[in-house]
Amino acid sequence: MPSSTRHPARYLRQSLLQQRRLLKSSLPVISFYLAEVAMTLTDAAFVGHLGTTELAAIGLSIGALFPLIFGGMALVSSGCIFVSEAHARGDHARTQAALDLSLWTCIALSPALVAAALLLPAAFQLAGQDPVVVALCAQYLAIVGWSIPAMLGFSVYRAYVSALGANRVIFFVSLDGVLLNAALNYVLVFGALGLPALGLPGAAIGTALSNWAMLFAIARHCRHRLGYRFGWRSLSRLDRQSCxxxxxxGLPSFAVGLFESSLFGVVTLLAGYFGVAFMAATTIAIYVGDLFIILALGIGDLLTVQLAAKAARGDVRGGRQLAWSALLLITALTAPLAALCWWMPDRIAGVFIDTAKAETAGVLRDAQTLLGVLAWFLLADASQIVLSRSLKGLRDTLTPMWIAGIGYWLIGIGGGWMLATQGGLGGIGLWYGLAAGLSLAALALACRLSVWTPPKALSPHQ
Known part of the structure; x- marks a missing residue:
């Protein structure tokens, strides 16, 4: 008989204790995602003062580039699973080798992503975007694209220090990166301290320098505080089986990252078919959703390394219990926001638009309906993120990839488009489809977690 049935009070106390530890440990990781959002908003805030064309250019550039970066981070940080397993077994040599493997993966993947970033303006041109906007996108991406290796490298080191339980440094480096980016944007965009005003390229330079500074800072910390030194000779020592x-x-993780990060971009594109007002309301919903899904991403990334460590020790049952505790935690954290979206959509919409103006009446009306559906969406999305990262820690990424593909795209986007067009629901049908697709994905992932047993190679006796 499970202990949760025989001793429910003890199980509840243990779950609450795990939730407190998870929340405390995940705060530095959450700060990293907040920093990424803050740097994007900083660029947009400074560039927005240059003109609407420049703002449109940076929005288009970031919207297209982010899925590639997010997917790449998911791939290269998969090595943290091996780091956590080796560290749990006390095998220092394999811990270092796993980080070597992750960094070499970062080096191998970076050229392809940089090339993709540099080719995006050509894709925008083929898609019929405004030529002036495309030209500005080319200026921005030609600089920011070269910071992709730094973003991937930082993601690897971030996963490494999390696996070792030394992730406080993530908070301080992320905060310094945000502050540095803001200062560089002010100096380079508008011109200060005797430097020329560079406009949009200045924002790109500030972001690129900030990302490289963050990488060097965390790499220096790992070298001097954790004793890790990356060497070029390590390439010859990579284990083929580990590769x-x-x-x-990693490849299924890359696909899941693309599915997750490109979803809102596709929804925004489709929302345009239902009018400017609904597109604006969709933008409001996306901003609200992005801000609070960060909590699930931070907790989920921490779960990946913690479940990998438990599996390496042979405690798969304890890993599942930790995952269920995390699911309860993210539900408790997301529920208040969901309630606000449901009960006070006017207040939330008022943060983004002037609800007293007659021209915003259509946006407000759409936002009221949409934010009610967003409440359901947030709970489903947060749950599936936590469950997907939990399975990743147990080396199961292929099945979550198929579940995400079906839930996000076949049911979510496909079903939502059918409800919107054939079902006569209009734009709100898109969001009904997304909420339903993510709910089914979360349910499928929960079932998978309940029955999945990691490979025998994870046994501590192997």
């Missing part, structure tokens, strides 16, 4: 395992785990 195959990383590809097997």
């Amino acid at each position: 195959r395992d990383l590809v097997r785990i």
Whole structure:
């Protein structure tokens, strides 16, 4: 008989204790995602003062570039699973080798992502975007694209220090990166301290320098405080089986990252078919959703390394219990926002638009309906993020990839488009489809977690 049935009070106390520890430990990781959002908003805030064309250019650039970066981070940080497993077994040599493997993966993947970033303006041109906007996008991406290796490298080191339980440094480096980016934007965009005003390219330079500074800071910390030194000779010592395992785990993670990060971009594009007012309301919902899904991402990334460590010790049952505790935690954290979206949509919409103006009446009306659906969406999305990262820690990424593909795209986007067009629901049908698709994905992932047993290679006796 499970202990949760025989001793429910003890199980509840243990779950609450795990939730407190998870929340405390995940705060530095959450701060990293907040920093990424803050740097994007900083660029938009400074560039927005240059003109609407410049603001449109940076929005288009970031919207297209982010899925590539997010997917790349998911792939290269998959090596943290091996780091956590080796560290849990007390195998220092394999811990260092796992980080070597992750960094070499970062080096191998970076050229392809940089090339993709540099080719995005050509894709915008083929898509019929405004030529002036495309030209500005080319200026921005030609600089920011070269910071992709720094973003991926930081993601690797971030996962490494999390696996070792030394992730406080993530908070301080992320905060310094945000402050540095803001200062560089002020100096380079508008011109200060005797430097020329560079406009949009200045924002790109500030972001690129900030990302490289964050990478060097965390790499220096790992070298001097954790004793890790990356060497070029480590390439010859990479284990072939570990490389195959990383590809097997990392490629589906890359796909899941693309599914997750490109979803809102597609929804925004489709929302345009239902009028400017609904597109503006969708933008409001996306900003609200992005801000609070960060909590799920931070907790989920921490779960990945913690479940990998438990599996390495042979405690798969304890790993599942930790995952269920995390699911309760993210539900408790997300529920208040969901309630606000449901009960006070006017207040939330008022943060983004002047609700007293007659021209915003259509946006407000759409936002009221949409934010009610967003309440359901937030709970489903947060749950599936936590469950997907939990399975990743147990080396299961292929099945979550298929679940995400079906839930996000077939049911979410496909079903939502059918409800919007064939079902006569209009734009709100898109969001009904997304909420339903993510709910089914979360349910499927929960079932998978309940029955999944990690490979025998994870046994501590192997």
